[in-house]
Amino acid sequence: MILQQLVNGVALGCTYALIALGYTMVYGIISLINFAHGEIFMAGAFAGLLLVAYGKLNLFLALAGAMLVSVLLGIGVEFVAYRPLRRASRLSALISAIGVSIFLSTLAMLLFGANARGFPEGTFPSRQIDIFGAQISSLQLLIIVTAGVLMLALELVVKKTRIGKAMRAASEDYTAAALMGINVNLVVTFTFALGSALAAAGGVLVGVLFNAVSFNMGLHAGIKAFAAAVLGGIGSIPGAVLGGIVLGVAEISGVALGYSSWRDAIAFAILVLVLLVRPTGLLGKRIDRKV
Amino acid sequence: MLEVCGISVRYGAVRAVTDLSLSVAEGEIVALIGSNGAGKSTTLNAISGIVPLSGGSIRFAGEKLDGLPPHEVVRRGICQSPEGRRVFGSMSVAENLEMGGYTLAGKGAVREGMERAFALFPRLAERRSQLARTLSGGEQQMLAMARALISSPRLLLLDEPSMGLAPQLVEKVFETIVTINRQGTTILLVEQNAGMALEIAGRASVLETGSVVLSGPASDLARDPQVQRAYLGI
Numbered sequence: 001m002i003l004q005q006l007v008n009g010v011a012l013g014c015t016y017a018l019i020a021l022g023y024t025m026v027y028g029i030i031s032l033i034n035f036a037h038g039e040i041f042m043a044g045a046f047a048g049l050l051l052v053a054y055g056k057l058n059l060f061l062a063l064a065g066a067m068l069v070s071v072l073l074g075i076g077v078e079f080v081a082y083r084p085l086r087r088a089s090r091l092s093a094l095i096s097a098i099g100v101s102i103f104l105s106t107l108a109m110l111l112f113g114a115n116a117r118g119f120p121e122g123t124f125p126s127r128q129i130d131i132f133g134a135q136i137s138s139l140q141l142l143i144i145v146t147a148g149v150l151m152l153a154l155e156l157v158v159k160k161t162r163i164g165k166a167m168r169a170a171s172e173d174y175t176a177a178a179l180m181g182i183n184v185n186l187v188v189t190f191t192f193a194l195g196s197a198l199a200a201a202g203g204v205l206v207g208v209l210f211n212a213v214s215f216n217m218g219l220h221a222g223i224k225a226f227a228a229a230v231l232g233g234i235g236s237i238p239g240a241v242l243g244g245i246v247l248g249v250a251e252i253s254g255v256a257l258g259y260s261s262w263r264d265a266i267a268f269a270i271l272v273l274v275l276l277v278r279p280t281g282l283l284g285k286r287i288d289r290k291v
Numbered sequence: 292m293l294e295v296c297g298i299s300v301r302y303g304a305v306r307a308v309t310d311l312s313l314s315v316a317e318g319e320i321v322a323l324i325g326s327n328g329a330g331k332s333t334t335l336n337a338i339s340g341i342v343p344l345s346g347g348s349i350r351f352a353g354e355k356l357d358g359l360p361p362h363e364v365v366r367r368g369i370c371q372s373p374e375g376r377r378v379f380g381s382m383s384v385a386e387n388l389e390m391g392g393y394t395l396a397g398k399g400a401v402r403e404g405m406e407r408a409f410a411l412f413p414r415l416a417e418r419r420s421q422l423a424r425t426l427s428g429g430e431q432q433m434l435a436m437a438r439a440l441i442s443s444p445r446l447l448l449l450d451e452p453s454m455g456l457a458p459q460l461v462e463k464v465f466e467t468i469v470t471i472n473r474q475g476t477t478i479l480l481v482e483q484n485a486g487m488a489l490e491i492a493g494r495a496s497v498l499e500t501g502s503v504v505l506s507g508p509a510s511d512l513a514r515d516p517q518v519q520r521a522y523l524g525i
Contacts, residue, residue: 162393169379169390176377179339181365181394181442285381 004134005256006249011140013248014147015209018202019225020232020240021154022074022195028171028235029191031090035097036077037199038222039104044070044200045207045217046112052123059124059208063146066204067197074196075189077104083185101218108215116214124208143205150201151241154194158237163190171235224264227271233284242282246270292317292477293338293369293446298347298357300333300501307333308501310347315446320468320478322488322509324522325498331481332374334498335448338479339371340364351446366394368445372452374481376435380424384415387423387434391441404441411470412437429460436467446477453484465491485522489513497522 019041026034048066051057057065081100085093124142128135158164163186170177170187178184206221207213224247232243247267254266274282293315300308308330315321323331336342338349340361349356351367359367370391379387388408392401409416412433418426423434432452439447449468453461465487472478472491482488489495489509496506497518505512512518 165382165386165389166393168382172379172381173377175341176373176379177390178341178361179365179371179373180390180438181362181370182390183360183362185360 001134003132004136005252007134007136007140007144008256009249009252010245011143011209011248012252013228013245014143015202015206015221015244016225016228016247017241017244018147018150018198018205019221020229020244021151021237022199023226023229024232024234024236024240025167025171025191025195027229028237029167029174029188030082030086030093032082032093032097033226034082034192034195035094035222036081036100036104037195038218038220038225039101039108040070040074040077040196040218041199041203041206041221041225042108042213042215042218043073043104043203044196045203045213046108047200048204049117049119049207049213053120059204063201063204067200070196070200070203071193074192074199078189078192083188101222105215105218112215114215116212116217118211118213119208139209143209146201146205150198154198154237157194163187167191224267227267231271231274231281233281236281236283236285239281239283246282292352293479294350295334295338296348296350298334298337298349299345300330300337300342301345302342306501307342308337311498311501311503312347313496313503313506315477315479317445317477318472318475319494320472320480320492322485322492322495323479323481323498324483324485324488324495326522327483328500329498330501331498332450333501335371335450335479335481338364338369338448362394365442365444369448370439370442370444370446371448372435372439372450374450374454376428376431378423378426378431378434378438381422383420383422384426384434385419387438388415388441391438394442401441404443407443408437408440411440411467429456429463432456432460432464433467436464436471440471440476444476446479447471448479448481450481451483452480453482453487461487485518486513489523 022037023034026032044066047069048062051062051065052059077100081096082093085096125138127138129138158167166182166187169182170184174184228243228247229240231247232239250270251263251267254263295313297310297312298308299310311334325331333342337344340359344357351369356364379390388405389401392404395401414430415433415437426434452464456464468478469491480488480492489512492509495509495512496503
């Protein structure tokens with residue numbers, strides 16, 4: 001029973017984590033809360049749905065296709081809505097982000113209608129698997145394994161590749177990174193691409209899990225994932241993963257104890273409590289700003 | 292080699308640098324001295340392409356430099372070791388040096404650059420896998436200078452390399468600057484420690500409120516009564 005709820009919580013938490021990574025990476029480099037990130041997640045879910053329903057692709061190819069679509073969208077949004085404001089105040093960029101968010105969700109409503117749409121029957125075989133007495137659904141396993149593989153891949157990119165190291169350098173000190181000859185604009189583009197790809201994967205997985213894809217799914221998931229990123233320590237990659245999973249497990253525990261209508265309240269209560277004790281989040285660094 | 296012609300930089304309504312000119316010839320050490328807020332760092336950042344000019348022009352090796360993004364300035368052979376060291380604290384010493392060699396093509400060139408840096412700063416070789424934030428202040432300054440040298444710049448911009456260091460370390464840093472210069476790197480040095488800067492520089496300029504008020508051979512400036520009173524505490 002406990003194991004089963006734990007798996008439920010981790011699966012939900014993995015989807016939060018996939019979205020939270022995009023928030024945290026972008027914030028780490030340009031100190032912007034990318035409010036349009038939830039809509040990149042939604043766009044990924046729709047792309048996956050269309051590729052499965054009309055493109056007749058299998059789920060994994062559709063997942064890859066959705067990631068590509070969201071990468072292009074994420075890069076486009078950065079180029080059009082944020083790059084021209086790089087030297088403007090933080091607030092201007094934030095307003096621009098909110099504008100993009102509203103634009104994209106409205107556009108999705110016009111294109112795909114206001115009702116939620118489901119994946120075609122049999123997109124992924126859903127069955128219960130008995131593991132140590134816990135009933136785990138194959139969908140949850142799909143989410144945990146896919147998210148795990150993607151996060152490992154991210155870890156490799158950030159730790160081992162040239163551009164990944166440049167990302168870490170720019171996240172620590174944007175100006176110093178530029179002084180070393182790192183093309184910081186390219187690093188920003190790359191960061192948006194990575195975050196968008198992960199969000200799209202999250203969108204497809206959530207869409208399959210709940211069998212619902214809708215124009216406003218980005219708002220709710222986006223706020224939850226943003227909370228996860230803050231909980232883990234905004235700017236910290238492992239923090240986003242930890243924050244997502246803690247939030248997912250806490251929510252499911254609340255539901256399991258019979259407080260299902262309180263699930264969002266539980267998530268945000270935990271966020272507030274953690275921030276009271278650790279204002280920079282679970283794995284956040286002490287902030288010492290240079291003047 | 293470097294020609295800065297009448298540049299101005301403003302931050303909003305504030306004029307940080309006004310109509311400033313200076314030149315650096317191949318092989319020189321040129322010092323920029325002046326008090327806090329005189330515009331020394333702004334001048335270096337304007338050369339590096341970090342802050343945009345509102346007037347004037349900068350040429351390097353006959354080519355127009357102003358308007359280029361910072362990474363293009365590095366590609367043309369100018370690298371800056373910024374004020375306050377600003378090493379990447381959560382990255383290892385080796386990774387910091389790798390970032391310094393970001394513009395180099397191929398791992399071989401980066402490794403060569405690192406070997407040269409380790410020859411100049413043997414201490415860094417011992418600490419290559421340590422995180423930069425665990426280094427002492429003096430070691431971080433060595434790392435910041437080594438990092439700026441990996442790409443073998445023709446012109447090295449040094450912003451306050453002696454800041455916050457103990458006196459015997461300051462001595463060592465200035466010795467190293469002379470060594471780097473002897474090995475063929477031209478240096479533009481910004482310093483609050485005017486005494487030491489004038490000792491190792493060939494020429495120097497004194498900045499006050501964003502403009503050059505005095506310039507000439509460093510030894511002449513060191514004897515100038517005005518400079519002695521204002522910057523050398525004599």
